[in-house]
Amino acid sequence: MVSNSLVLLVLLSGFAAATLVVFVLVGRIYNQLVGLKNLAQNGFGQIEIQLKRRYDLIPNLVECVKTYLTHERETLHAVIAARNQASTQLAAVNHQVTNPQAIQGLASAESVLGGALSRMSFVMESYPELKGNEVVAQLTEELASTENRIAFARQVYNDSVTNFNVHRQSFPTVLLATTLGFAEDLTLLEFENAAALQDAPKVAFA
Amino acid sequence: MVDFLKRQVHALRESAKLFFLIAAATLGTVLLNGIVVGYLVAAYLELESEGKVEELSVFLYGSLAGVIASFAIVGVGFIYSLMKARHGGVGVAEALGGKLLSEIPSTPALLRLRNVAEEMAIAYSLPMPALYVLEGQRGINAFAAGFTPQSAVIGVTEGCVELLNRDQLQGVIAHEFSHVYYGDMRLNMQLTSIVNGLRSITLVGDALIDTGRMELEHARWNSHRQHKRAGGGYALIVLGSAMWVVGLVGSSFASLLVLAVSRQREFLADARAVQATRNPRGLADALRRIAGLQVGGRIRISAAREVSHLMFSQACGRSSDIFATHPPLATRILALDPTWDRTPLFESYEELSEYNGAFGEAIASIGGIGLAAGTPSRPNSRPNETANQSEVALPVAVHTREVAATDENIDPALAGFVADPLVIHCSLPMLMFWDHPQRSIVEAIFKSGKQAEILLAIEQLLSTHDQLTRSRLLNITLRALRRATTSEKTATLDNVAILASQTSDQDWDSLAWLWLARYYAGAEQIPQSKPLHGQIDQLVEPILEVLSVASQIDGGEAMSEFSFQRGWTQLGLEHATSLPSDVLHWQEVLAAIRTLACASPRIKRDLLVALGCTFTGDGELSHGEIAFLRLVRLHLGAEDTDLLAAPRTQKKQCLASTC
Numbered sequence: 001m002v003s004n005s006l007v008l009l010v011l012l013s014g015f016a017a018a019t020l021v022v023f024v025l026v027g028r029i030y031n032q033l034v035g036l037k038n039l040a041q042n043g044f045g046q047i048e049i050q051l052k053r054r055y056d057l058i059p060n061l062v063e064c065v066k067t068y069l070t071h072e073r074e075t076l077h078a079v080i081a082a083r084n085q086a087s088t089q090l091a092a093v094n095h096q097v098t099n100p101q102a103i104q105g106l107a108s109a110e111s112v113l114g115g116a117l118s119r120m121s122f123v124m125e126s127y128p129e130l131k132g133n134e135v136v137a138q139l140t141e142e143l144a145s146t147e148n149r150i151a152f153a154r155q156v157y158n159d160s161v162t163n164f165n166v167h168r169q170s171f172p173t174v175l176l177a178t179t180l181g182f183a184e185d186l187t188l189l190e191f192e193n194a195a196a197l198q199d200a201p202k203v204a205f206a
Numbered sequence: 207m208v209d210f211l212k213r214q215v216h217a218l219r220e221s222a223k224l225f226f227l228i229a230a231a232t233l234g235t236v237l238l239n240g241i242v243v244g245y246l247v248a249a250y251l252e253l254e255s256e257g258k259v260e261e262l263s264v265f266l267y268g269s270l271a272g273v274i275a276s277f278a279i280v281g282v283g284f285i286y287s288l289m290k291a292r293h294g295g296v297g298v299a300e301a302l303g304g305k306l307l308s309e310i311p312s313t314p315a316l317l318r319l320r321n322v323a324e325e326m327a328i329a330y331s332l333p334m335p336a337l338y339v340l341e342g343q344r345g346i347n348a349f350a351a352g353f354t355p356q357s358a359v360i361g362v363t364e365g366c367v368e369l370l371n372r373d374q375l376q377g378v379i380a381h382e383f384s385h386v387y388y389g390d391m392r393l394n395m396q397l398t399s400i401v402n403g404l405r406s407i408t409l410v411g412d413a414l415i416d417t418g419r420m421e422l423e424h425a426r427w428n429s430h431r432q433h434k435r436a437g438g439g440y441a442l443i444v445l446g447s448a449m450w451v452v453g454l455v456g457s458s459f460a461s462l463l464v465l466a467v468s469r470q471r472e473f474l475a476d477a478r479a480v481q482a483t484r485n486p487r488g489l490a491d492a493l494r495r496i497a498g499l500q501v502g503g504r505i506r507i508s509a510a511r512e513v514s515h516l517m518f519s520q521a522c523g524r525s526s527d528i529f530a531t532h533p534p535l536a537t538r539i540l541a542l543d544p545t546w547d548r549t550p551l552f553e554s555y556e557e558l559s560e561y562n563g564a565f566g567e568a569i570a571s572i573g574g575i576g577l578a579a580g581t582p583s584r585p586n587s588r589p590n591e592t593a594n595q596s597e598v599a600l601p602v603a604v605h606t607r608e609v610a611a612t613d614e615n616i617d618p619a620l621a622g623f624v625a626d627p628l629v630i631h632c633s634l635p636m637l638m639f640w641d642h643p644q645r646s647i648v649e650a651i652f653k654s655g656k657q658a659e660i661l662l663a664i665e666q667l668l669s670t671h672d673q674l675t676r677s678r679l680l681n682i683t684l685r686a687l688r689r690a691t692t693s694e695k696t697a698t699l700d701n702v703a704i705l706a707s708q709t710s711d712q713d714w715d716s717l718a719w720l721w722l723a724r725y726y727a728g729a730e731q732i733p734q735s736k737p738l739h740g741q742i743d744q745l746v747e748p749i750l751e752v753l754s755v756a757s758q759i760d761g762g763e764a765m766s767e768f769s770f771q772r773g774w775t776q777l778g779l780e781h782a783t784s785l786p787s788d789v790l791h792w793q794e795v796l797a798a799i800r801t802l803a804c805a806s807p808r809i810k811r812d813l814l815v816a817l818g819c820t821f822t823g824d825g826e827l828s829h830g831e832i833a834f835l836r837l838v839r840l841h842l843g844a845e846d847t848d849l850l851a852a853p854r855t856q857k858k859q860c861l862a863s864t865c
């Protein structure tokens with residue numbers, strides 16, 4: 001009799017130990033996923049801050065150059081329109097890193113804005129008196145810096161997204177990821193400026 | 207594409223090896239010190255008790271006690287040093303005379319600096335550090351300080367803000383962020399504290415020596431009965447000296463290792479910076495910019511020495527030895543850009559001429575013309591700018607570095623054949639015209655008979671050797687010509703005359719070589735010139751002619767004006783442009799050189815400097831340039847040397863020693 005209850009005790013404690021181990025392991029996997037996802041989300045937050053900064057700078061710059069570029073009203077309008085569109089898209093994304101549609105929308109709006117901006121700076125090149133304007137120079141520097149910040153923030157974000165995705169897809173995490181609520185990969189953020197850049201301003205001979 | 211991630215792994219592995227060595231050095235010093243102490247104590251006790259104690263156990267216990275004591279000393283020294291160094295980054299920045307950059311910078315350049323730093327903070331995902339500017343420091347340098355990313359500061363010199371463009375500045379700032387990222391400041395402080403810990407063994411040794419001395423003094427003053435006390439005094443001095451030596455050796459060795467770690471961390475930071483900026487060009491250009499600057503990265507403040515390991519580039523001292531905190535600039539640039547052509551970056555003519563002034567001085571000082579080398583003689587030179595000439599290498603070094611050939615390196619059989627007086631009339635023209643577009647005119651002279659065979663043999667022999675060996679052979683042959691018999695000289699002169707008749711009047715380097723051949727054959731004399739002590743302004747015409755010719759040798763139209771200006775700006779004369787080749791004629795040029803031979807030694811020297819600068823526009827002395835330079839030097843009264851045989855010390859890497 002004694003031996004029977006002893007066996008039971010051993011079995012029970014073995015089971016308890018195994019449960020504990022599984023619990024700890026699952027907990028670790030879950031915590032890692034949460035940590036990595038938050039890191040990526042934080043990275044995206046940084047991009048959002050810089051994008052907002054950019055959207056705030058653009059109207060200021062347009063306001064400043066408007067008096068010089070009286071014949072380029074179309075270009076300026078395009079910049080403002082693209083800026084407004086991108087701003088709306090950013091609001092739509094609303095910190096949702098896992099929503100691929102919203103991110104795609106933002107990316108394409110950003111592409112359009114990038115194209116419009118590069119056209120504007122192309123036009124500005126042909127107005128030497130703009131370069132002498134201190135405020136314009138300062139705004140241009142700020143805008144250039146912001147573009148860099150966006151690029152670097154995107155780099156950091158994409159690195160952390162890749163990190164998360166690799167971790168999610170590797171063994172043993174892949175077995176549990178869906179059950180734990182991490183069914184989706186995060187989306188990399190790419191702004192494709194290439195198409196818009198090729199669309200150079202037309203030169204008209206009057 | 208260079209794999210910069212692999213670079214980082216490599217640098218980390220290298221520093222791990224060095225950590226191991228430092229640990230071994232520390233442990234070794236402590237053990238050695240313990241054993242020495244144990245041995246000395248045992249020996250002393252045995253002496254005192256006249257053999258009554260058990261020697262071995264005293265030695266063992268003594269050693270153990272010694273090791274424990276040494277550990278304690280090193281430990282206390284380490285901790286003390288660590289505590290003392292905990293003043294954080296702000297302290298370092300202020301010690302260097304840095305000024306905190308405000309949130310809203312006042313000038314566009316400072317605004318750019320703040321923006322670049324904020325961009326990098328994002329790229330590294332680090333908090334934005336406080337920024338400091340070292341005003342009045344014209345060198346290009348930067349530093350990071352502080353023991354945690356939260357308390358880190360980054361400082362840059364004014365030169366860094368003013369002289370670098372945005373990409374270059376980004377590279378520099380990224381490099382500093384890498385130091386913050388890898389915690390290099392704390393690492394370095396810990397390593398330095400270990401060295402200080404080892405050094406405290408020396409301090410204890412010092413203290414023991416002092417105590418021993420005092421004991422001796424006491425013994426001497428208080429009569430002769432205190433023999434025992436005197437013996438103890440001697441023992442203490444011996445013990446102290448032993449500890450002093452062990453501590454010094456150990457700490458010196460460790461500090462060399464710490465410097466090696468510091469150099470590895472620089473490579474690491476460079477590689478990490480490229481990973482962050484995705485732009486090796488910016489960082490490489492910043493380093494090239496330092497190379498092109500006379501002050502380089504030096505910081506003229508005494509406190510800089512203590513934090514030189516935190517800097518972007520070598521802040522003081524030289525960077526080519528084991529005491530350097532940074533690897534040589536050239537090594538760092540080549541690591542970033544393996545295809546680098548070893549040219550620095552310059553901003554302006556003025557900077558260029560400062561840099562090349564040093565090159566020209568080096569050329570002028572070989573077998574000098576009676577003025578002490580390094581005497582600042584240019585009217586526009588400021589005193590401190592010529593101070594570092596000796597550190598600047600001859601630009602020929604780029605080519606001759608690997609070979610470093612002297613005449614001894616040349617096969618005596620080859621030299622003997624080519625310089626045989628009987629074949630000189632054949633070999634000399636061949637050597638002079640080897641790379642000449644009209645080499646065929648040499649071949650045309652020796653169309654027939656035995657001469658053609660000799661020529662063929664020489665051609666075959668020479669074609670297997672490189673340009674440098676041919677230059678050496680040419681020099682040997684010229685010297686052999688001087689010793690040749692009259693008939694052999696005549697044969698050579700005949701051939702030289704034929705060649706001269708077929709050479710165009712503007713083929714300067716060929717004409718110069720032919721002149722040298724005639725000179726060595728005794729057919730040309732250098733007229734004795736009476737020195738006229740006039741001003742350089744009276745010699746503008748001949749100088750203009752000579753420098754114009756010099757700039758046309760071995761360079762296209764586009765380069766020649768550039769080369770000319772390099773030389774002309776050295777002389778402090780009014781602005782001028784070079785003369786076109788069609789208004790110049792060889793005889794007039796020779797006449798101009800003879801006029802210049804009458805100038806004062808100081809002007810001659812300046813002229814040689816200018817000439818050197820003109821020739822080194824492309825970073826090396828070519829075959830034709832050497833001929834013209836030798837010709838001018840002969841006329842100016844300098845001894846004729848094979849310019850390739852410049853002192854070995856000046857032939858180190860072109861840039862390694864400038865910064």
